[in-house]
Amino acid sequence: MRAFRKLAALAAIVAGAGACSIDTGAKPPIQAKTKDKITIAMIAKSSTNPVFLASRTGAEAAAKQLSDSLHITVEVVWLTPPQEDGQVQAQRIQQAVNDGADAILISCSDAGKVTGAINDAVDRGVPVMTFDSDAPESKRFAYYGVDDLKTGAQVMAELATLLGGKGKVAILAGNQNAPNLQHRAQGVREEAAKHPGIQIAGVFNHIETPQDAAAEVIRAGNAYPDLSGWAMIGGWALFTQSLLTDLNPARIKVVSVDALPAQLAYVDKGVVPVLLAQPVYQWGFVGVSIIVDKLHFKKDPPQIIPMELIRVTKENLGVWARQLRDWGFTDVPAEYLSR
């Protein structure tokens, strides 16, 4: 009983202290000045997706480089949820603002879910920039990423060339709720419509893990034995090595977005002749650089900063492998680095 009283007293003290420290009214703003520390909260879609881990590497490299050159501290705080969840992202935006972040860099899992939180953050004086997947109706100051419609169209155009303009094609499309992937799938369809010999068998959604994606490719392949091509608008299925044996390059042509180390063997062995790489490292690197430009040098960037895809084939495999290594990827197979 005595112990409980002590705890109750402690709780009362804490509550009382808190009540004193909780601010209930707006105070006059202090004069703006250049800060010697910039904290950027980075919220990607999921911390289990390797492309976002690469973007984190890029963000941290930019932070280090800018800290050294500008003699300020640029810190990247990683607030990415373990799984894709727009609601959790919205909560993390609120948390970043509450924790005193100076800016937020986010790839939106669900634009509708995070738009309100982005607007609240901006209203509370925290600028927000999006990358990879935008929230166009929000008050974010800039978006950096590929044009998703164009990306989908480019995947289909490459595939149509490989197929000689005819054949039945499936679209591997990841999370059905992700707006950027929906746009890419739409881009594939629109481009396919320009090739009368191309028929779309279907859009195949899946949980965005390599195993689920590879399993979906095998399932769809069994269901459509006459399939002649895959338009993969994300690289998930090729992060496993299982499709190296399951896809017959003589019968099925594949073009995929992304070109991470695990995917390079597919190009080398001719299973996937063309990869369209998003320089995912740059999401973080360019994102952090633009935010520091805005906060430190008061420069306003254009609202849309387009990212161009890089075409990776057998011809430039070595160059691309070395680029990945230079960006901090430690799992690039040594055999490609020397080409």
Place this chain on the structure above:
Amino acid sequence: MRRLLASQETGLVIVLVLVTLALALLAGTHPDRESGLQVNNFWNSHTLIQTATDASFFAIMAIGATLVIISGGIDLSVGSIYALAGVSMALLLRAVGPLPPTSTSLIGLGVCLGVGLLAGIFNGLLIVGLRVHPFIITLGTMWMLRGVAFVASKAESIRVPASLTCVTKASLGLTEGLFPVPMLAMLVIAVLGSLYLKRTVMGRHIFAFGGNLEASRFAGLPLRRIQTGVFAVSGLLAGVAAFLGAGFYGSASSGDAQGYELYVIASAVVGGASLLGGKGSALGATLGALLIVLIRQSIRTLHLDQNYEWIVIGCAIIAAVVVDQWSTRLAARRLSGRAGTDGSAANP
């Protein structure tokens, strides 16, 4: 007073206070954007209300899930009911077009509650009618209801009218940027849930049903009605959470609340509900949800590696349940000891 001290809720309150205190001491500070004064990274009005808001959606669903668990069942479909209710509301409000704010809110609330209630009744009727374990039925409806939401929404994230967001994000006179409505809704529902379970005949019937089915049958309790009723309430509260969630975050999609059923069940169990039935409380479920969200928050507030989040939450859930079981056994041993002493005193 002794009963109060021995209750599961008191233990949870003590743990919550200790975790809160530790976070307040260890969180560090940052300069406030407006005043320039140092603000504690955890012990500030924005973070406290944000933490309670994050917990409120789980907690409201966990109160419903607790009723089901007390009755000896389980409801795996609450996340899907949340998604379906939110999507139905967003689709309907989009279809009817602009309306006055009050009408928008009332229609939205009505649709969410209606869809949640119907889905819950559907679960209950399937369980009672087909005599299949609730785990199997709600596992099936978990996919079915999310599938209906997916087909209906065409995988689109549907924006809800701004007037609805104004209601769920009303500051109620607090500083700009503080949104206490979901937290207040959680508190009201926790109180109502506690009263329902402790002070009403229906509530006591649920404990009897889950505690001893055979005895309940011989006592002539309306077993089918009780079982359907708990699933109806669980669905209804998932609908309430969906209304608050869709309004607060501004949109609804078929992917909403994916995996939340496990957080909801964990909240109920950490809050003292027994998966064997006959035990649990609405207040405990609320405190359980708060504790889980607080642990999640602490990982970020203390700038620990985010990758350890699942490990920490998993360990915390197991630890909470094990500690609860130990204290229950200890209390039972004390009671039996006291009974033995009383018995020996009465029969020298």
